[in-house]
Amino acid sequence: MEYPFEKIEKKWQKKWNKNKIFNANNKSEKKKYYVLSMFPYPSGALHMGHVSNYSIADAITRYKMMQGYNVMQPMGYDSFGMPAENFAIKHNSHPRLTTDKNIDQMRKQFDMMGFGIDWEREVSTCHPEYYKWGQWFFKRLYEKGLAYKKTSYQNWCEDCQTVLANEQVENGNCWRCGNPVKQKELEQWFFKITDYADELLDFSQVIEWPERVKTMQTNWIGKSYGTEIWFKLEDSEEIIKVFTTRPDTIFGCTFMALPPEHPLVQKWLKKDNNREMSEFCDKVINEDSITRTAEETKKEGIFSGRFAINPVNNEKVQIWITNYVLLDYGTGAVMAVPAHDQRDFEFARKYDIPMKIVIQNPAKELVLDQMKEAYIEPGILVNSAQFDELESVRSQTEISLWMEKNKMGKQTITYRLRDWGISRQRYWGNPIPVIHCKYCGTVLVPDEYLPVELPENVELGKTRQNPLLSAEDWLNVKCPLCGKPARRETDTMDTFVDSSWYFARYTDSKNDKLPFRKENADYWLPVDQYIGGIEHAVMHLMYARFFHKFMRDLGMVNSDEPFARLLTQGMVTKDGAKMSKSKGNVVDPQYIVDRYGADTVRVFMLFASPPEKDVEWSDEAVKGAFRFLNRVWRLFDENLEIIQKNCHSDPNRNNYKISSKLKKLRFSTHHTIKKVREDIEEKMQFNTAIAAIMEHLNNVYSIVDPENLNETEKTFYAESCKIIPILLYPFAPHISEEIWEKIGNDTFLHEEKPPEYNPEYLKKDEITYVIQIMGKLRGKMEVPADADQEKIKKMALEVENVQKHLAGKTIKKIIVVPKKLVSIVAK
């Protein structure tokens, strides 16, 4: 007989709902605990990744409630974005329709899983009540000089008249029409995240973040110290600034490398009318960024016909236009030192550009003709005028200071991090609250007119350009300053903007005067436990940190970091691969819940592996989880009366002697309490916690005749049963509540404190020692707990198998590891 999971789960979901136990108060005597899972994109149905993510979050939520915290677990939807727009284009519908439908479905499925969500705080980023405040933040950023416009190159499809994301470029062609993708220079909005670069490198205010996420962000920001060097052009007063981390190699610079996008190159192109040169530049620029940055791409270049002057020795160096320099890193220009930089070396060999050794290898003298690769190690400076014979690493500061003094350059810091481009030429996103006026320029929409609502009557799919251009009523407005006809900005914001502050909105999600009240934010923030996929390690998590710091600088929050603890959970795989429609290995949670119930799915997910690791889906293992819950159910079903009668009295009250079997069970009870609590509280390792409960259940089942126990034993037996629903509650809440009620309680389990273990019951009279001889296991023995070292040694030597192995050998040393083993060294 299977336990009636369907009835039980519905019953308790209703009860929780009715009693609003998951609706968190913004004021409380209790300490707060904010549990947040990354909100989902409403793709339609819940998938296994969601189930895994939210099962972890819910286990933490419920456990923290038991510990007496005022817990908030909110939920919402990251509901703007390309998929909905693409779907609408394809099916000639509207993104709002499908989005709302998907959200309704997902909300139902969240409830079916029994997650303890505070639905009163629900947000959806595509609702005007929410996106109004994204626009509000845009304005604040603009006012502080942190939102600005600049041109940048984008993937562009001439035929569709639209910008394409990298994922919409298929083999260099547009995903929709198949025409080749070009690079187009466009005006785009940016947020100046680089202003916060140094602070984003500082992780001292986060309590627990995985090291690797911090490393990834640190590398992404990529702070490097170096020198900016100013090269004059040979035939003009113009200056090219280069950035280098190796000023010690400056005397070895034999050419300069510029990207085709460099403003000087663009200028020369117009001036020279050199066909070869402009063809080369066109080719490089028009390669989409994927191809261009691929490792296999060959280094290519063309001589610009111009020379620059190396300021340190006034030597003429050729200026080359190349495909391997990036416009937006450093100063967008490179001083090439082929003898000491591998990329420059390859390039120089290919185009027969001279090289010069300026750093000698102290171990083995370098000879130009024999070099097969650049020498990038430290060494001794040569051919470097007054710096000859200096050690290269130590010479760096000296050379930089000398250049600074002689106005040839300066010491500087460069970041790999670029400003955050937030412009999207799409409909289904948050409109940028800007109006363009011929006379007044860029004008912000006044706060009282926010939000700039998305027009509903747009032609999706008919016109190929940004649909907002087709909404003429919306597009043409009067300038708020001069009242003359003007046009709205048609770019919408990157959806990462919406998800950069939602964690704060949850603290006051219905507020229509402000994004949120400070008192609420100060009470709840930072998020105590954030949970989500590792794929967001850099982008989302860094944008959110940036926003949080900005909100702090506006005085809206008083914390430095949004997320105190971070757990990056693994993905759900099947047959060793990520579940995806294209691979056809998707398992639908709905089907599994219908068949086995939500508790089973949750237990499986948490039991299959530690949270940060991938979970390999297995139909068989799910049955195992179901079997376990059935065994729990049956235990209480078959022994209900005896448990019910005895579980409410203190097991220590009577003092009949108890058998060694019951002592063992008592040990199991208290050992399990200790283990489960440690696994959850210290390690967040739910798989071993569940394993411990399973083991304990096996121990309880080893008492086959509970009716025949004496009164004291019965209470210990009942205690061993009673802890099961309590410990299981965070993982399988429905069945636990039902059992809790069955054995005669009228409270909810989240009101029950995690049980305490009694250290007295964990003490053992005898301890098993292992005996090793020369590192090999040779015997075991039971030793009284109070035996001293000498006695333990003596006992070990008496063990028969030990004696056998010691025959004919002399004992050199005996090591006793207390409560563990005896190790004998003998020859």
Place this chain on the structure above:
RNA sequence: GCGAAAGUGGUGGAACUGGUAGACGCGCUGGACUUAGAAUCCAGUGGGAGCAAUCCUGUAGGGGUUCAAAUCCCCUCUUUCGCACCA
């Protein structure tokens, strides 16, 4: 190429600051119950030798430190993830 993490039975995974490798689950084998199946229960289960006690071997591969290594160090291989012509 750079950076990070990982590699343990047939399988998912355990193993505290080095101290009985394989907890718990799945699968498999044998048995009980059953007309039969499902469900359930009992026993066994890294490989090899042996009736057995026991012994040998074993945590990707190779070396090392140690009384003792899955764990620490060095080298190699593989996989996964992230980033990438970063000057």
